Amino acid sequence: xxxxxxxxxxxxxxxxxxxxxxxxxxxxxxxxxxxxxxxxxxxxxxxxxxxxxxxxxxxxxxxxxxxxxxxxxxxxxxxxxxxxxxxxxxxxxxxxxxxxxxxx
Amino acid sequence: xxxxxxxxxxxxxxxxxxxxxxxxxxxxxxxxxxxxxxxxxxxxxxxxxxxxxxxxxxxxxxxxxxxxxxxxxxxxxxxxxxxxxxxxxxxxxxxxxxxxxxxxxxxxxxxxxxxxxxxxxxxxxxxxxxxxxxxxxxxxxxxxxxxxxxxxxxxxxxxxxxxxxxxxxxxxxxxxxxxxxxxxxxxxxxxxxxxxxxxxxxxxxxxxxxxxxxxxxxxxxxxxxxxxxxxxxxxxxxxxxxxxxxxxxxxxxxxxxxxxxxxxxxxxxxxxxxxxxxxxxxxxxxxxxxxxxxxxxxxxx
Numbered sequence: 001x002x003x004x005x006x007x008x009x010x011x012x013x014x015x016x017x018x019x020x021x022x023x024x025x026x027x028x029x030x031x032x033x034x035x036x037x038x039x040x041x042x043x044x045x046x047x048x049x050x051x052x053x054x055x056x057x058x059x060x061x062x063x064x065x066x067x068x069x070x071x072x073x074x075x076x077x078x079x080x081x082x083x084x085x086x087x088x089x090x091x092x093x094x095x096x097x098x099x100x101x102x103x104x
Numbered sequence: 105x106x107x108x109x110x111x112x113x114x115x116x117x118x119x120x121x122x123x124x125x126x127x128x129x130x131x132x133x134x135x136x137x138x139x140x141x142x143x144x145x146x147x148x149x150x151x152x153x154x155x156x157x158x159x160x161x162x163x164x165x166x167x168x169x170x171x172x173x174x175x176x177x178x179x180x181x182x183x184x185x186x187x188x189x190x191x192x193x194x195x196x197x198x199x200x201x202x203x204x205x206x207x208x209x210x211x212x213x214x215x216x217x218x219x220x221x222x223x224x225x226x227x228x229x230x231x232x233x234x235x236x237x238x239x240x241x242x243x244x245x246x247x248x249x250x251x252x253x254x255x256x257x258x259x260x261x262x263x264x265x266x267x268x269x270x271x272x273x274x275x276x277x278x279x280x281x282x283x284x285x286x287x288x289x290x291x292x293x294x295x296x297x298x299x300x301x302x303x304x305x306x307x308x309x310x311x312x313x314x315x316x317x318x319x320x321x322x323x324x325x326x327x328x329x330x331x332x333x334x335x336x337x338x339x340x341x342x343x344x345x346x347x348x349x350x351x352x353x354x355x356x357x358x359x360x361x362x363x364x365x366x367x368x369x370x371x372x373x374x375x376x377x378x379x380x381x382x383x384x385x386x387x388x389x390x391x392x393x394x395x396x397x398x399x400x401x402x403x404x405x
Contacts, residue, residue, distance in 0.1 A: 084273075085273060
């Protein structure tokens with residue numbers, strides 16, 4: 001039981017780290033702000049979910065799980081809103097936004 | 105084989121850096137050729153190649169000198185944990201052993217920064233106060249230094265803000281605001297029992313205020329935090345802090361009986377002056393943070 005928990009928890013944390021790495025590469029790889037934002041929003045939601053889930057399984061205690069759930073709720077509430085606001089600023093201030101992202 | 109790997113690595117690095125395939129990859133030689141040269145006489149004396157060599161030699165010498173100096177200093181440092189070290193004195197022991205008994209806070213850090221080293225923290229609060237005052241002097245916009253251009257700019261900003269649809273931000277802030285402020289107050293009031301205290305709690309409160317201003321605008325914040333309230337809070341907090349510290353220093357230095365007891369360590373009303381001072385420092389920091397933001401973005405509170 002202990003071993004299974006450790007293995008599952010570590011695997012989840014590592015998966016979360018992989019997601020973080022992918023979004024990090026994406027932030028450098030993409031050229032335009034909105035694409036970069038898309039990549040960085042990935043680690044806000046999926047990455048933190050995986051890491052928190054892994055930590056909850058590793059610690060296996062009610063209070064730790066509750067605290068992690070609070071942190072996750074905070075991150076999920078604020079992260080997308082921050083992304084949304086930053087995107088809005090870009091759309092409002094960039095004159096050539098229509099050329100940068102062609103909407104069909 | 106190795107060259108192949110190198111080439112692949114460079115391609116991968118270029119890909120991560122966002123270089124498209126049709127773009128030419130800038131080699132280090134080209135970069136070097138494109139950089140500005142030393143002006144004037146150096147040019148006349150040195151050829152281009154020698155100039156580059158001079159650069160390299162200089163940078164290498166600088167690196168070596170700095171590294172050597174630092175390493176030499178390390179050689180003369182006292183051994184870690186040695187008995188004769190200047191840090192190995194009775195002060196640290198006293199903080200740890202008698203801190204709870206003498207001051208009463210279970211958070212030893214707050215014992216040290218607010219009581220044992222009260223002078224220092226009081227100076228820091230004064231620095232914060234001074235900084236906010238200077239920012240106010242420099243950035244404040246009132247009828248005397250507002251030009252027509254400023255007014256037009258402000259009107260444009262207000263128009264953009266009124267057109268903006270901030271439903272997402274507002275609903276989330278409505279949900280989070282009480283939690284953030286409550287957490288800030290908790291950190292303030294528990295500064296003597298758990299990690300936290302005036303500076304961190306004040307930072308949380310200030311960040312919450314800035315968030316609120318972002319979502320609902322300056323007018324809504326002015327309902328509870330106008331410039332008048334700001335002045336009252338800031339000056340009152342600093343005065344309270346100053347007079348409390350004077351009293352503590354006076355009674356402590358003259359061995360007089362102080363009316364401020366230590367209480368039972370671990371209770372919320374314990375540790376004498378630490379909790380009220382934490383609250384004062386927190387208010388000071390929160391006001392400073394919010395004022396910085398408001399003055400930099402709008403020029404007024």
